[in-house]
Amino acid sequence: DGGITQSPKYLFRKEGQNVTLSCEQNLNHDAMYWYRQDPGQGLRLIYYSQIVNDFQKGDIAEGYSVSREKKESFPLTVTSAQKNPTAFYLCASSIVTGGKHEQYFGPGTRLTVT
Amino acid sequence: AQSVAQPEDQVNVAEGNPLTVKCTYSVSGNPYLFWYVQYPNRGLQFLLKYITGDNLVKGSYGFEAEFNKSQTSFHLKKPSALVSDSALYFCAVREGNAGNMLTFGGGTRLMVKP
Numbered sequence: 215d216g217g218i219t220q221s222p223k224y225l226f227r228k229e230g231q232n233v234t235l236s237c238e239q240n241l242n243h244d245a246m247y248w249y250r251q252d253p254g255q256g257l258r259l260i261y262y263s264q265i266v267n268d269f270q271k272g273d274i275a276e277g278y279s280v281s282r283e284k285k286e287s288f289p290l291t292v293t294s295a296q297k298n299p300t301a302f303y304l305c306a307s308s309i310v311t312g313g314k315h316e317q318y319f320g321p322g323t324r325l326t327v328t
Numbered sequence: 329a330q331s332v333a334q335p336e337d338q339v340n341v342a343e344g345n346p347l348t349v350k351c352t353y354s355v356s357g358n359p360y361l362f363w364y365v366q367y368p369n370r371g372l373q374f375l376l377k378y379i380t381g382d383n384l385v386k387g388s389y390g391f392e393a394e395f396n397k398s399q400t401s402f403h404l405k406k407p408s409a410l411v412s413d414s415a416l417y418f419c420a421v422r423e424g425n426a427g428n429m430l431t432f433g434g435g436t437r438l439m440v441k442p
Contacts, residue, residue: 218371245428254337256418256434257372264428272429304371308428314379316362317430319371 217241218320220305225325227299235290235323237305244310246288247317250274251302260303263288264310292325299327330355332421334433341409342441349404349436351419361402362420362430363393372418378402389413409440 218239227233239246245264249257259272263282277296282288288307292299302324306317332353341347353359360379364372376387383395393404404417416437420430 220371223369254434257432259429262429302369306372310428314360314377315428316374316377317428318374319364321371322369324369 218305218307218318220303220320220323222323223321225323227325227327229327230294231327232291232293233299233325233327235292235303235305235325237288237290237320238286239288239305239307239318239320240286241307241318242285243307243318244285245308246282247306247308248272248278248280248288248290249304249306251304251322257304260290292327299325301325330359330421330423330431332419332431332433334417334419334436336436337434338437338439340439340441343411344408347406347409347413347438347440349417349419349438351402351404351433353400353402353419353421355421355423357423359400359402360422361393361395362422363387363391363402363404364418364420366416366418366435368415375404375417409438411440411442414438414440 221236247262248260258274261280263269279291304322305320308317309315362377363375366372378385378395386392416435418435419433
């Protein structure tokens, strides 16, 4: 988990509220990613960013938004439009060039919406 | 499109016995293959990767994996399992020269019994 922090570890919200998950890295990585993990479904990519002020949708971007104003930070907002937001959210980062480099993951945030 | 399959939801092995966690992949070009481990309520930890070269790759904690191009497989192995190896294991694939996006398998839960 070293080098990437996610806060908080557990988050509880009422249905209809937007919530923002924090992700910070001190690895000087250009690329950052957000994944959602549900039991038995592995990891699914929500959004990714390869450079400051630019980001792309992943496989399940609907109901989520991101920003990348600083290299170190890639916050994820879960909006009220996300129909099933309860999940474990993982942030990751990597070196961009060549695609040969592994991704480093944060400890995750477990979001529960009731 | 790239994809990866982990055919076993769970693998049970006795402590001291060898273990194998299976992974098969599908890409159009050359694959970059990765194994990660996840302990409960934690982020993913990188174990090892295959980029090119020797088909047998050695990684962290005594794990190794064998790349088999003809069978499109990248099985994770360890000669002697420890109870502390019990965790969730993910295989991931990236097609070479196709950016930095990883596609993850659904995960395999490894249970090592004393």
